[in-house]
Amino acid sequence: MTKPVLLITRKLPAAIEARAQRDYDARLNPMDEPWFRSGAEIARRATEAKADGILIAAGDPLNAETIAALPASVKGIATFSVGYDHIDVKAAKARGITIMNTPEVLSFATAETAMTLMLMAARRAGEGERMVRAGKWEGWAPTQLMGVTLEGKKLGILGMGRIGRELANMARGFRMEIHYRDINRLPPEAELGATYYGDDDSFLAAIDVISMHVPGGDATRKWLNAERLAKMKKGSLVVNSGRGGSVDDAALVNALSSGHIRAAGLDVYDGEPVVFPGYFGLENVALLPHLGSATIEVRDAMGNRALENLDALLVHGKAPPHAVG
Numbered sequence: 276m277t278k279p280v281l282l283i284t285r286k287l288p289a290a291i292e293a294r295a296q297r298d299y300d301a302r303l304n305p306m307d308e309p310w311f312r313s314g315a316e317i318a319r320r321a322t323e324a325k326a327d328g329i330l331i332a333a334g335d336p337l338n339a340e341t342i343a344a345l346p347a348s349v350k351g352i353a354t355f356s357v358g359y360d361h362i363d364v365k366a367a368k369a370r371g372i373t374i375m376n377t378p379e380v381l382s383f384a385t386a387e388t389a390m391t392l393m394l395m396a397a398r399r400a401g402e403g404e405r406m407v408r409a410g411k412w413e414g415w416a417p418t419q420l421m422g423v424t425l426e427g428k429k430l431g432i433l434g435m436g437r438i439g440r441e442l443a444n445m446a447r448g449f450r451m452e453i454h455y456r457d458i459n460r461l462p463p464e465a466e467l468g469a470t471y472y473g474d475d476d477s478f479l480a481a482i483d484v485i486s487m488h489v490p491g492g493d494a495t496r497k498w499l500n501a502e503r504l505a506k507m508k509k510g511s512l513v514v515n516s517g518r519g520g521s522v523d524d525a526a527l528v529n530a531l532s533s534g535h536i537r538a539a540g541l542d543v544y545d546g547e548p549v550v551f552p553g554y555f556g557l558e559n560v561a562l563l564p565h566l567g568s569a570t571i572e573v574r575d576a577m578g579n580r581a582l583e584n585l586d587a588l589l590v591h592g593k594a595p596p597h598a599v600g
């Protein structure tokens with residue numbers, strides 16, 4: 276039987292590329308050449324290969340224009356990510372193209388990244404590391420680089436989905452109080468004593484740390500703006516490991532510069548890989564390069580999940596387990 280043609284836009288873990296080559300006529304990008312940044316080039320390669328499916332990754336521009344340019348042979352697009360704000364799902368649906376993602380397998384790792392950022396912001400870890408590397412550390416001092424503890428602080432989780440709930444479990448180990456804002460309240464067995472807020476104002480006024488776990492897109496665009504930052508207590512911490520577009524960068528830079536926000540930790544950026552330049556001059560912001568799901572174990576699990584979805588659709592002609600939209 277002829278194998279379905281699968282265009283893969285990014286270099287993937289070795290085991291995933293091997294599995295793809297075993298089961299598909301796979302067109303790889305072994306050097307991770309940056310053609311994936313152009314929607315027109317993705318469509319051109321899909322047309323040239325007569326691709327049945329495409330395996331893309333977070334950030335590949337699968338907007339309406341790219342979707343319109345894809346050949347009729349493409350039946351499904353699997354993204355190597357849980358987020359799919361880089362895909363115009365409506366446009367894909369209109370063309371009968373199934374979109375699939377990789378939920379669940381990365382929840383713990385992404386929560387670990389949020390916890391890392393929270394600790395870095397609270398304990399000034401980035402600043403300390405830079406000091407040591409620059410050879411500027413003169414030895415222990417009673418008042419040096421004093422941060423704040425997380426113990427007893429109110430952690431406000433914006434978006435209490437799978438990642439938010441993993442973070443809540445970790446933060447309980449740090450003796451933090453869990454507060455959350457979401458559209459719907461969780462059932463008591465999932466809430467585990469966390470305090471729910473049905474409106475932004477009372478949520479923002481109550482918490483000491485916000486950790487953002489909302490999807491990207493128009494609905495959350497610049498959600499954390501100057502007005503909402505002003506509603507947070509002076510000295511609060513901000514963490515974002517969701518999507519960069521949900522923070523108004525200029526407003527956060529102002530709040531960090533004035534000290535209204537004590538410190539922040541960011542893993543995601545509006546317009547990645549571009550980072551808002553205002554952050555670079557600030558010591559009180561920890562900046563990570565979108566590491567959320569970047570563990571060896573999770574990247575294999577994401578690849579396997581993406582291929583399970585494609586197998587269902589392209590090899591077995593069945594509904595994929597993780598179709599979106």
Ligand code: DGY
Pocket residue numbers: 333355356357358359381565566567568569
């Ligand atoms: C996702 O899966 O959406 C992440 O942001 C990529 O690590």
